[in-house]
Amino acid sequence: MLDFLLVAIRGVLRAQAKIPEAIRPEMADQQMLKHMRDVAEHFDVVPEATKRLANQFPTVNTGQVAWTTKEIWIGGLEGVPLSRVQSWLWRVHEALVTCLAGVGIDVPDDLLASYVEGDDALKWPSERLRFHWSLPTMDERDWPREPMPEALQALLAQRWATQRTRDPKD
Numbered sequence: 001m002l003d004f005l006l007v008a009i010r011g012v013l014r015a016q017a018k019i020p021e022a023i024r025p026e027m028a029d030q031q032m033l034k035h036m037r038d039v040a041e042h043f044d045v046v047p048e049a050t051k052r053l054a055n056q057f058p059t060v061n062t063g064q065v066a067w068t069t070k071e072i073w074i075g076g077l078e079g080v081p082l083s084r085v086q087s088w089l090w091r092v093h094e095a096l097v098t099c100l101a102g103v104g105i106d107v108p109d110d111l112l113a114s115y116v117e118g119d120d121a122l123k124w125p126s127e128r129l130r131f132h133w134s135l136p137t138m139d140e141r142d143w144p145r146e147p148m149p150e151a152l153q154a155l156l157a158q159r160w161a162t163q164r165t166r167d168p169k170d
Helices: 002-017 030-041 043-056 082-102 150-165
Strands: 065-067 072-074
Touching (some): 002 030, 030 043, 072 082, 082 150
Antiparallel strands (some): 065 072
């Protein structure tokens, strides 16, 4: 499973490289994740990829996941925390949407959609199956709401800020 995550992260790194440098979000140790992906995916050139990873990031444990009650790390406790990856993914998403909107491309809001315009015009395959597993959703405006107490809002904001400040590189 970790290999799939590393391959997906490498795809985001490629997309990130196309964002103009002035607004390009970067993540500390993103090269570590790239090298870990190289080791996992390019098994034909593992010695070179392993040497690069070992030379640049000697404390990382390839293929390992570490966790505590507060955080999960890719590459062991000296690796990259998932909260850093999550924060970076959101920044990349926002930057890509901004860039695409800036050149007049409408970006769909439904991130789970699997429809491409003109797809149904193709003759093959004769039976198209589009499905994915997800929880039933409703528009956020239709959610039953009670205002969150201010004390709870402050506590949640403080908890997220504390988690992010524990990450000395981000």
